[in-house]
Amino acid sequence: MAPTAIERDESERFDRSIFAAMAELGLTGAPLPESVGGAGFSYLGWSLVMEELGAADMATAVTLSVHILSQFPVVTWGTPEQHERWLGPMVAGSALGAFALTEPQAGSDAAAIRTRAERVGGADAPEGYRLTGTKIWITNAPDADRYLVFAVIDPTLGANGIGAFLVEKGMAGFTFGAHEKKMGIRACPAAELVFENCFVPVANRLGAEGDGYRIALSALAEGRISIAAACVGLARSALDQAAVYLQQRKAFGDVLADQQGLRFLVAELARDVEAARALTRQAAAMKDRGEQIGVASSLAKWTASDSAMRVATEAVQLFGASGYSRETGIERLMRDAKGAQIYEGTNQIHRLIVAADVLG
Numbered sequence: 001m002a003p004t005a006i007e008r009d010e011s012e013r014f015d016r017s018i019f020a021a022m023a024e025l026g027l028t029g030a031p032l033p034e035s036v037g038g039a040g041f042s043y044l045g046w047s048l049v050m051e052e053l054g055a056a057d058m059a060t061a062v063t064l065s066v067h068i069l070s071q072f073p074v075v076t077w078g079t080p081e082q083h084e085r086w087l088g089p090m091v092a093g094s095a096l097g098a099f100a101l102t103e104p105q106a107g108s109d110a111a112a113i114r115t116r117a118e119r120v121g122g123a124d125a126p127e128g129y130r131l132t133g134t135k136i137w138i139t140n141a142p143d144a145d146r147y148l149v150f151a152v153i154d155p156t157l158g159a160n161g162i163g164a165f166l167v168e169k170g171m172a173g174f175t176f177g178a179h180e181k182k183m184g185i186r187a188c189p190a191a192e193l194v195f196e197n198c199f200v201p202v203a204n205r206l207g208a209e210g211d212g213y214r215i216a217l218s219a220l221a222e223g224r225i226s227i228a229a230a231c232v233g234l235a236r237s238a239l240d241q242a243a244v245y246l247q248q249r250k251a252f253g254d255v256l257a258d259q260q261g262l263r264f265l266v267a268e269l270a271r272d273v274e275a276a277r278a279l280t281r282q283a284a285a286m287k288d289r290g291e292q293i294g295v296a297s298s299l300a301k302w303t304a305s306d307s308a309m310r311v312a313t314e315a316v317q318l319f320g321a322s323g324y325s326r327e328t329g330i331e332r333l334m335r336d337a338k339g340a341q342i343y344e345g346t347n348q349i350h351r352l353i354v355a356a357d358v359l360g
């Protein structure tokens with residue numbers, strides 16, 4: 001991934017062959033249980049994978065993280081038939097996954113989504129739901145093949161009226177809108193989904209009718225650990241590259257690495273990377289032990305994305321003009337880190353989650 005990362009970012013090119021290569025390595029189902037065809041990695045093991053991917057190319061790490069995020073709820077809430085039919089091709093990497101929650105008027109306030117899923121059928125018509133509405137910022141779209149879509153079945157029930165649906169590219173009434181023009185992770189696609197009376201059979205509903213919101217939140221808690229790990233990798237990469245540069249670049253008669261002011265900064269950045277890694281691995285280990293991960297995953301993702309942003313921003317500064325150049329790949333790390341402070345819950349929302357735990 002690394003040798004083409006700058007070019008793919010510059011040309012906003014999603015390279016499906018990289019996803020296929022990850023499938024060959026077994027990464028497209030690595031943290032899923034062996035019972036559904038996955039490799040059965042612990043989540044701690046998975047966080048090591050994500051750290052390495054994040055160190056090489058955040059865009060590809062995010063594509064894989066979202067692919068895994070879209071599968072986990074199907075493991076937990078799916079029927080044996082859904083495991084086989086839906087997860088089989090995704091674990092094998094022949095189908096790419098996406099997670100569709102955000103809408104034009106509902107991001108952080110996810111319970112305010114408006115995409116409707118109207119129950120239809122019965123008697124002699126097939127039973128199912130008709131989806132109508134728009135999703136935005138959906139990572140991996142339009143390249144993804146399989147979408148976990150959240151829509152309102154009963155608007156009078158608020159968050160308890162939301163359902164989760166397994167929707168395939170090509171279903172009648174499901175099309176794509178604009179591509180998102182992103183600041184960073186530009187080799188990872190994102191686009192709008194448009195549903196116009198899209199019929200989804202009842203066999204494609206995940207869980208019970210009102211389970212959608214719980215399904216979304218539990219998936220995001222897992223996904224945040226994965227994103228945190230990728231951020232640790234990105235920060236580590238920025239720090240390593242800056243350290244090499246400071247040891248080589250001479251100014252005022254000696255290498256920059258001998259300037260005490262810069263040495264103190266580098267020490268602080270190393271502390272940020274280690275602290276982010278510790279919180280991330282703690283959250284992953286808690287998930288492996290079956291403990292509640294809501295707060296731990298928020299602490300990990302908030303800390304790791306803030307660390308990645310700080311280390312990458314300082315790396316640009318330490319490289320001077322070369323850091324500002326689009327040819328060295330350093331400014332890309334800064335742009336890539338920024339998004340992680342926003343997706344999978346903004347870092348303000350993580351403050352709310354942590355505060356609610358402390359203060360009630």
Ligand SMILES: Cc1cc2nc3c(=O)[nH]c(=O)nc-3n(C[C@H](O)[C@H](O)[C@H](O)COP(=O)(O)OP(=O)(O)OC[C@H]3O[C@@H](n4cnc5c(N)ncnc54)[C@H](O)[C@@H]3O)c2cc1C
Pocket residue numbers: 066099100101102106107108109136137138139140182185190339342343344345346347348349352
């Ligand atoms: C690169 C990228 C990829 C994404 N991929 C996906 C995807 O695959 N699937 C998907 O469903 N969505 C995806 N998203 C959308 C993402 O989840 C939302 O952007 C995010 O949840 C924030 O929602 P919003 O943009 O509507 O901001 P808003 O919710 O409108 O928030 C605006 C600002 O207000 C702050 N804010 C909001 N509420 C509060 C509050 N109560 N207290 C304090 N501050 C608050 C926010 O932190 C933010 O700074 C992606 C976004 C990005 C940038």
